[in-house]
Amino acid sequence: MITTLDVKPDLAKAQNADVGASKFCPGCGHGMILKTLAKSIDELELNERAVFGCDIGCSLLSWNYMNLDSVQTHHGRTTPVIYGVTRANPGTVGIAYMGDGGGLAIGAQHLVNAATRSENLLVIVANNTNYGMTGGQMSPTTMPGQKTETTPYGRDPEVTGRPAKAAELVAAIADPNKSYVARASVSNLRKLSTVFKKALTNVAQGGYSFVEVLSVCPLNWRTNNEATWDRLKTMEECFEVKEFLVKEGLE
Amino acid sequence: MARTKIVLAGEGGQGVQSIAKILVEAGYEAGKEILYIPNFGVEQRGGVSVAFCQIADEKIGEPRFAKGDIIIALSDRAIQRCATYTSADSVVVYDSSVCATKPCVPCKDVIAVEANKIANEKLSARVFNIMILGVLLKATNVLKLDDIKNAMEIALGKKFDAKPELRELNYKALEMGMAMIDKVGV
Amino acid sequence: MVKKLITQDTRMFLTGNEVIAYAANAAQAEFMYGYPITPQNEIMHTWCKLLPKTEAGFLQTEDEISAGFSTIGGILAGKRAFTATAGPGNVIMQDAQSMAEMMRIPFVCAVMQRGGPSTATVIYAQQETRLTCFGGNGEGFRIVYSTAGHQDLYDYMIKSFNTAWKYRFPTFMLADGYQGKMREPVTLYDPASRGITMEPTPAALRAPGVIGVDREATHLRNTFNLEEELMERLDQYQVDYDAMSKEVEEYFEYKADDAEVLIIAHGIVARSAMTAVDELRAKGIKAGLFRPITIRPLAVEPLRNVVKRAKEILFTESANGQLAQMCLEKMYGLTTPYQTLFKMGVGVTGDDIVNKVESMVKKMASV
Numbered sequence: 001m002i003t004t005l006d007v008k009p010d011l012a013k014a015q016n017a018d019v020g021a022s023k024f025c026p027g028c029g030h031g032m033i034l035k036t037l038a039k040s041i042d043e044l045e046l047n048e049r050a051v052f053g054c055d056i057g058c059s060l061l062s063w064n065y066m067n068l069d070s071v072q073t074h075h076g077r078t079t080p081v082i083y084g085v086t087r088a089n090p091g092t093v094g095i096a097y098m099g100d101g102g103g104l105a106i107g108a109q110h111l112v113n114a115a116t117r118s119e120n121l122l123v124i125v126a127n128n129t130n131y132g133m134t135g136g137q138m139s140p141t142t143m144p145g146q147k148t149e150t151t152p153y154g155r156d157p158e159v160t161g162r163p164a165k166a167a168e169l170v171a172a173i174a175d176p177n178k179s180y181v182a183r184a185s186v187s188n189l190r191k192l193s194t195v196f197k198k199a200l201t202n203v204a205q206g207g208y209s210f211v212e213v214l215s216v217c218p219l220n221w222r223t224n225n226e227a228t229w230d231r232l233k234t235m236e237e238c239f240e241v242k243e244f245l246v247k248e249g250l251e
Numbered sequence: 252m253a254r255t256k257i258v259l260a261g262e263g264g265q266g267v268q269s270i271a272k273i274l275v276e277a278g279y280e281a282g283k284e285i286l287y288i289p290n291f292g293v294e295q296r297g298g299v300s301v302a303f304c305q306i307a308d309e310k311i312g313e314p315r316f317a318k319g320d321i322i323i324a325l326s327d328r329a330i331q332r333c334a335t336y337t338s339a340d341s342v343v344v345y346d347s348s349v350c351a352t353k354p355c356v357p358c359k360d361v362i363a364v365e366a367n368k369i370a371n372e373k374l375s376a377r378v379f380n381i382m383i384l385g386v387l388l389k390a391t392n393v394l395k396l397d398d399i400k401n402a403m404e405i406a407l408g409k410k411f412d413a414k415p416e417l418r419e420l421n422y423k424a425l426e427m428g429m430a431m432i433d434k435v436g437v
Numbered sequence: 438m439v440k441k442l443i444t445q446d447t448r449m450f451l452t453g454n455e456v457i458a459y460a461a462n463a464a465q466a467e468f469m470y471g472y473p474i475t476p477q478n479e480i481m482h483t484w485c486k487l488l489p490k491t492e493a494g495f496l497q498t499e500d501e502i503s504a505g506f507s508t509i510g511g512i513l514a515g516k517r518a519f520t521a522t523a524g525p526g527n528v529i530m531q532d533a534q535s536m537a538e539m540m541r542i543p544f545v546c547a548v549m550q551r552g553g554p555s556t557a558t559v560i561y562a563q564q565e566t567r568l569t570c571f572g573g574n575g576e577g578f579r580i581v582y583s584t585a586g587h588q589d590l591y592d593y594m595i596k597s598f599n600t601a602w603k604y605r606f607p608t609f610m611l612a613d614g615y616q617g618k619m620r621e622p623v624t625l626y627d628p629a630s631r632g633i634t635m636e637p638t639p640a641a642l643r644a645p646g647v648i649g650v651d652r653e654a655t656h657l658r659n660t661f662n663l664e665e666e667l668m669e670r671l672d673q674y675q676v677d678y679d680a681m682s683k684e685v686e687e688y689f690e691y692k693a694d695d696a697e698v699l700i701i702a703h704g705i706v707a708r709s710a711m712t713a714v715d716e717l718r719a720k721g722i723k724a725g726l727f728r729p730i731t732i733r734p735l736a737v738e739p740l741r742n743v744v745k746r747a748k749e750i751l752f753t754e755s756a757n758g759q760l761a762q763m764c765l766e767k768m769y770g771l772t773t774p775y776q777t778l779f780k781m782g783v784g785v786t787g788d789d790i791v792n793k794v795e796s797m798v799k800k801m802a803s804v
Contacts, residue, residue, distance in 0.1 A: 016654065051642045056660075064656040067649065069642040071513060072658040073506065074536055080503035084510020085642060087496050088468050088518060092643060113499035279450040279622060288619040290560075312712030314586075314615050314705055315784035 012038035014047050016067040023061040027228060029186045029215030030058055033126055034065050036189050037095070040196035041068070046093050046204060051085050053078040055098035055107070058132040062097060076107025083119040093203050094121035101131045103212075104140040104164045115170045115208060118178040122199050122209040125166050128217040129235065136220030140164035143238050148220075163238060170210045171244035178207045181245035185214040187232050195243070202250055214239055254307035255393050256316045258336045259383075261325030263300050266380030269406075271302030273384060277394050277402035278306045286311045299332045306393050321390055322358075323383065325367075330354045344386060362390075364431040370424065378424035385428020392436030399425065439467050439493045443625045453616040454479030456587050456623055457547050460594035461519060462487065463628055465635055466545075468494040468518040470507045474526040475559035476614035477549035481521070501526035505533025505546075512542055513657070515640025517598055521547040523614070525556065527565050527572070534607055535573025539659040541674075543601035543608070543638075547594065550613040552782035561614035562782040563704055566759040569609050570733035578674050580608040580685055581733040583703040587623035590616060593730075595628050602636035604681045611732065613755075615705050615784065678734070687730035688739050692718065696725025698794050699747035699773075701740075702785075703729050703760050706753055712787030713794065722798055732760060737767045744768055749797055750775035753790055757781050 011017055015038045024030045041050055052068045054060050056075035063072035073081045082094040103111055103125035114123065130148050131137040138148040138155060141163045145154040155163075167183040174181055180202040184192040192213060199209035214235050218228045257274075261267040268289050275287040283306050290301035303319075305311050318338035324330040324345045334356045337343060341358040348368035354361055364386055370379040388399055403421060404411070411418040443463050451459070457480045461469065471481040485495055494516075498504045504520045511518030522530050527548055537544035550565040552558030571577040580600055582593040593610050601608035628635065646652040661667040691711050693699060698717070700710045707728035717724040727743050729735050744750060750773055752761035757779050765775075778785065778793045 013649075016656075048647060049643075060658075060660055063658045063660070067654050069644075069648070069655045070657065071642060072660060073509075074532055074659075077502065077506045077532065077536075080498065080506035081510040081513075084470060084496075084507030084518075085514045086510075087470075087494060087507065088511035088516040089514040089640070089643060092514070109499050110503055113503070275620060276450065284622065285450065286619060286621045288615055311621070312715070313709035313787040314619055315709070315786055317786040317788035 012042045014038035014041040014050070014067050016064055019064055024058065025219045027216065027218040027225070028058070029128060029213070029217070030062065030126060032186045032189060033124070033192070033213050033215060034062055036192045037124070037196055038066060040193050040200060044197060044200055044204070046200060049091060049093045049204065050095060051082065051092050052095045053082040053097065055096075055102035057099045057102055057134070059097050059099050059102065059126060060133075076102045076105070076110065078102065079107060079110035079114050079119075079121070079123055082121045083114055086120045090120070093200060095124065096121055097124045098126070099132065100125055100127040100129065100139045100141040100166070104166055111166070111170065112173065115174045115179070115210065118175045118208040120203060120206055120208065122203045122211065125210075125212045126215045127166065127212050127239070128215040129163070130217055130220050132217050132220055136217075141166070141239075143235065165239065167210065167212045167239075167244050174208060174210065174245055176245055176247070178247060179245050180207065180209040180243075180247055180250060182210075182243040183212045183214065183239060183241050185232065185236055185241050186216060187214070187229075187236065198246070198250055202247055207247055212239070214241065253393075254305060254311065255321070255391050256319045257304040257306070257387070257391065258319040258322045258333055259302040259304065259387070260323065260329035260333050261300055262328065263298055265300070265325050267300045267302055267325065270380045270384040270387070271304055273399065273402045273406050274387065274394070275304055275306075276405055277398040280401055280405075281394055281398045283307065283393070284309060284311050286314055288314060299326070299328050301332065306391070321387070323387060324354065325349055325383065327351055342390065344390060346383075362432065366428060366431065369427060374420060374424055374427070378420055381421050381424040382428035382431075385425040386431050388425070389429040389432040389435055396425070396429075439465055439491050441465065441627060442487065442490060444627050446630070447625045448622060449625055450620060450622050451587065452479060452618055452620050453587055453590050453612060454549070454618070455483045456590045457521065457594050457610075458483035458487065459625055460591045462491050462493065463591070463625065464595040464598045465517060466493065466519055466598065467516040468496075468511045470496050470498055470504045470511060470518065470520050472498050472501045472504045472522070472526060474501070474523050476551055476561075476617045477521045477523045477547065479617065480547060501530040502532055505530040506536070508544060508546075509533055509537055509542055512544065513641045514643065515638055517602070517635070517638045519545040519547070519598070521549065523549045524551040524553055524565070527568060531568070531572040534579075535575050536659055537607040538573060538575050538578050540657060541605040543605055545597050545601050545608055547610045547612065549617040550611065558782060559614065561755065561784060563613060563706065563755040564759065564782060566611065566703070566732060566754075566756060567762070569611050570763070576671065576675075577733060578606050578678050579733055580604070580606050580731065581611050582609070582687070582730060583611045583732045584616060585705055585707050585728065586616065587621050591623055591625060595633065599633070599636045600685060602638055604677070604685070606678065606681065611704065613705055682734035685731055686734055686736035688736040689728040689730055690743065691726040691728070693725035693727055693743050695723055696743075696746070697723040697748045698725070698751060698797060699743060699749070700724060700726045700751045700753060700790065700794070701761070701764060702726065702753045703732055706755055706785045709785050709787045710753065710790055713790035716787060716791050717794055722794060724794055729760070729764075732763065735763060735767055740764060740767060741771060744771050744773050747773055749773065749801060751778060751790070751794060751797065752776075753778040753785050753793070755780055755783055755785055
């Protein structure tokens with residue numbers, strides 16, 4: 001006889017209970033990031049003010065993940081859709097959720113210009129150093145030597161350059177008086193939650209926030225648990241985890 | 252249906268579009284049907300500037316016409332550029348004190364004026380284009396002098412109020428331009 | 438709520454781009470997103486200059502991609518938002534336009550055509566006809582009005598908002614560089630004085646009510662897992678599109694009743710055709726004009742009826758037959774012969790059409 005535990009999953013209010021089993025691959029970082037984000041929104045009680053936008057790539061699977069008004073857009077175009085919303089309806093806490101391809105390659109002009117103009121939204125780039133949904137190609141953040149489908153012998157920086165540093169780039173151009181820019185990692189979800197809360201608070205106050213989250217992609221990395229964790233640690237050496245820009249007075 | 256088709260062409264900076272705007276504004280205020288297309292290219296400055304103006308009593312159909320009734324060319328390049336807009340019924344006016352060559356195109360009549368020279372010698376280089384507006388006013392004969400003065404007030408009234416002598420200067424240029432054309436409504 | 442600038446009939450002498458900005462305000466448009474490209478710039482120049490009086494919103498974006506997508510954002514937020522573009526800008530805005538098509542977003546865009554392909558000229562063309570009707574990776578579930586002068590620009594810009602919000606298909610006002618830059622008199626009016634009520638613009642995101650209490654959270658998407666899921670959706674769109682078409686189709690005929698030579702033209706070229714029809718009639722040639730105003734969807738029955746009656750057809754465009762292709766498909770089975778006068782990226786004058794029709798008539802007589 002099979003017995004089942006009668007324990008409800010620990011869902012945030014900002015998570016959509018109807019979505020059922022996760023659509024992400026086993027071990028994927030997206031679920032961890034999104035759940036941490038949802039709990040942060042709950043804590044700050046921003047559920048009624050928030051609008052969530054997701055990109056193309058694995059991030060699009062979050063189109064109904066949140067129990068928030070949500071819109072799934074095109075590749076790289078989540079940022080303009082969400083600042084279109086917040087410009088038209090000030091007071092909205094806009095969240096643009098995307099991967100490293102959407103944020104740093106095809107949507108790079110929006111990343112740069114939204115930061116320059118201090119658009120009122122939170123841009124989250126989940127960085128797993130490859131294009132996951134399309135089958136593991138090289139992305140702007142692929143690390144030197146990393147094997148992907150389009151760098152089968154490892155990324156050679158002489159040929160395809162060095163990995164892009166999103167948080168550093170944004171911090172260099174964002175307005176220090178209006179912005180919060182940080183890099184966090186799924187290796188420390190408590191810290192990620194702190195980062196999200198600061199980022200969301202800044203947006204709720206009318207500012208611009210950017211959070212890059214170092215994430216994992218065991219499927220395309222072809223790594224087991226241990227190797228996945230090791231890879232994440234290597235990433236944290238390559239991409240510095242810290243706050244880059246904190247508007248004065250932001251708690 | 253009475254419709255006058257005007258092509259006005261010159262070098263960038265000669266003030267071609269400025270006088271075209273005054274002309275069409277005058278026509279509009281006088282209750283005429285107007286259609287004005289400023290020619291524009293990729294360059295912001297330096298090309299040949301062309302204004303296509305139509306003044307009519309009834310609603311105007313085509314925005315761009317093939318052949319003008321009157322073509323005013325203020326430079327050699329403008330003469331070349333306008334060759335395609337003349338027909339056996341067109342009158343071509345050119346400034347012989349600017350252009351090195353006389354227009355050699357099929358047309359009814361070619362009239363030479365020396366507005367640039369006269370403006371420089373007797374008034375001011377700045378009102379050269381207003382003198383041309385005077386030429387145009389008399390040559391087309393579809394608008395009255397007062398219509399033009401009205402439109403000049405709309406375009407330049409603030410400048411005139413600040414410097415009243417400018418108004419006199421512009422009126423003088425307008426009259427001198429009109430005097431350059433012998434026959435009304437060529 | 439934006440402030441209306443035009444409260445009573447006002448005759449003005451404006452450029453077409455200015456007219457469009459005034460029309461958008463008359464339609465109580467609340468937000469414009471835009472990016473500079475000639476020959477449509479003065480739409481946003483005028484819109485920006487009027488902002489202190491209208492209290493509307495404006496954002497200059499980083500490119501036409503973001504202009505298109507942020508317009509979508511504004512619309513989802515429940516604002517009567519719009520954008521405008523031309524040429525290469527229209528090309529890269531297709532990404533957003535096709536998303537609007539899939540998600541039935543009431544996207545409104547004024548297209549001021551310039552020469553193409555590529556950068557070509559900044560002046561004039563009718564070469565974005567096919568792109569505006571059928572751009573994007575879909576089926577062209579769009580509504581496109583082709584205007585022929587300033588009064589049209591005013592009337593159809595206002596109408597575009599209502600058509601878009603009523604039927605929820607992206608709606609375009611297709612004009613061109615001549616119309617944008619030329620000046621002619623126009624009568625501006627308050628739409629209410631013509632019995633026009635603006636369609637409401639409910640928000641899709643952050644609609645009234647508390648999530649989980651008064652309503653469920655909204656989850657908008659344009660992605661589907663199954664082929665059949667997509668087809669079911671699109672089949673319904675086609676049903677909606679066909680039903681809408683009967684209400685939205687518009688056309689204009691000029692002396693077409695007894696026309697032996699029927700000219701088919703759209704936009705500003707149709708105006709040259711009217712000049713030509715008058716000249717040809719004065720010469721004893723029975724010419725007439727059929728001008729589709731909605732070039733997508735086309736008014737098919739009226740088109741077929743008038744074509745059936747004519748002895749010969751002349752298609753004329755400032756393009757290489759982009760409208761003609763759309764018409765010919767709908768004219769299948771009719772045997773009226775046709776000729777063409779296509780000038781790619783160049784204005785068609787009345788004289789051009791007169792000469793062409795005269796040569797057609799001469800040939801007809803000699804056969």
